[in-house]
Amino acid sequence: MIAATFVDIDDLTRSSTFGRISAELIASALARRGLNVREVKMRDSLFIEEKVGELILSRQVKRLSERYNARSILMGTYAQGQDYVYVSARIVRATDARVLGSADFRLPLDNNARALLGESGW
Numbered sequence: 001m002i003a004a005t006f007v008d009i010d011d012l013t014r015s016s017t018f019g020r021i022s023a024e025l026i027a028s029a030l031a032r033r034g035l036n037v038r039e040v041k042m043r044d045s046l047f048i049e050e051k052v053g054e055l056i057l058s059r060q061v062k063r064l065s066e067r068y069n070a071r072s073i074l075m076g077t078y079a080q081g082q083d084y085v086y087v088s089a090r091i092v093r094a095t096d097a098r099v100l101g102s103a104d105f106r107l108p109l110d111n112n113a114r115a116l117l118g119e120s121g122w
Contacts (some may be wrong), residue, residue: 065094
């Protein structure tokens with residue numbers, strides 16, 4: 001499995017520190033449970049855009065999974081509400097984009113979450 005940076009549901013080309021750390025924390029939890037999670041940031045062949053992370057759009061899933069010999073991809077989205085940040089995480093099979101597992105949760109939108117989302121002036 002490879003992990004993709006979680007992206008803003010309103011703009012799938014945009015992420016934040018929140019999106020990057022969300023993917024990192026969930027990938028770590030999966031690895032601790034025994035799943036084989038490959039660290040792609042150590043590989044030179046994956047382009048990582050500064051301040052965005054490893055964004056994976058649907059047309060890139062098959063190509064990247066073949067490149068990294070991954071059968072599945074951890075991916076997710078997040079949305080900021082008034083009082084909470086909503087997160088949807090999925091494990092998707094690389095060959096046909098079938099969702100193998102998912103989890104949805106919400107976190108309080110406190111000052112810590114706002115800082116990770118990149119908000120200023122609060």
